[in-house]
Amino acid sequence: MFKSGGRKTFQCRSCRLQTLLIAGTLFQSIHLKLTVWFLAIYLISQAKTGLSALALNRQLGVSYPTAWLIQQKLMQAMIEREARYTLYGDVQVVDAYLGGELIGGKTGRGSENKAPFVAALSLSPGCIVLSDGLACFAGVTDADC
Numbered sequence: 001m002f003k004s005g006g007r008k009t010f011q012c013r014s015c016r017l018q019t020l021l022i023a024g025t026l027f028q029s030i031h032l033k034l035t036v037w038f039l040a041i042y043l044i045s046q047a048k049t050g051l052s053a054l055a056l057n058r059q060l061g062v063s064y065p066t067a068w069l070i071q072q073k074l075m076q077a078m079i080e081r082e083a084r085y086t087l088y089g090d091v092q093v094v095d096a097y098l099g100g101e102l103i104g105g106k107t108g109r110g111s112e113n114k115a116p117f118v119a120a121l122s123l124s125p126g127c128i129v130l131s132d133g134l135a136c137f138a139g140v141t142d143a144d145c
Helices: 034-046 053-060 064-083 135-142
Strands: 002-004 007-011 018-020 091-098 115-122
Touching: 034 053, 034 064, 053 064
Parallel strands: none
Antiparallel strands: 002 007, 007 018, 091 115
16 A cells, blocks of 8 residues: 555555556545545535535635536536436336425425425336326326336
8 A cells, every 4th residue: 555645545466556446436536635525425415405516615615616516526426327227117106295394384285395306116127107196297108108
C-alpha cells in the first residue's frame, strides 16, 4: 500500500498494477474529501422537492461551480442506475402520501402538507399491471401495459 496525494494506492503482488479504491467509480477523479460527497448524497436524497446547487453550495461549504458539478454528477449517476432497472411481468401499483397531520387541513388525497408518490413492484414475467384505477395511473395504459 502506498500514499499518493493523500489517497491510499494498492498494488497487486503478482502483476504490480496500482489502483485506488475509488477507481472506476463516480469518485475516481475528484479532489474533494469523500465525506463531502457523502454529505451531498445524503442532502440530495433527503430533499423532498430537489436541492438547488446554491443550497448545496451553502450546505457543503464549497464554491457554486463545485456544488453544481457535484449535483450534476450525482443526478447523472442516479439516472444511469435507474435506467438499468425496468419493471416487467405482473406489476402492482399503489399511490400513497407522505407527511404529517395538519390541524384543520384537508385529509387524504389533496392534503396540502402531504407529498403524493407512486410505488410500483414487479413480480413476474408478463407485464400485467394491477391498480385501484386512480386517474394518475392513466400513463400506465398509455404505455400499453
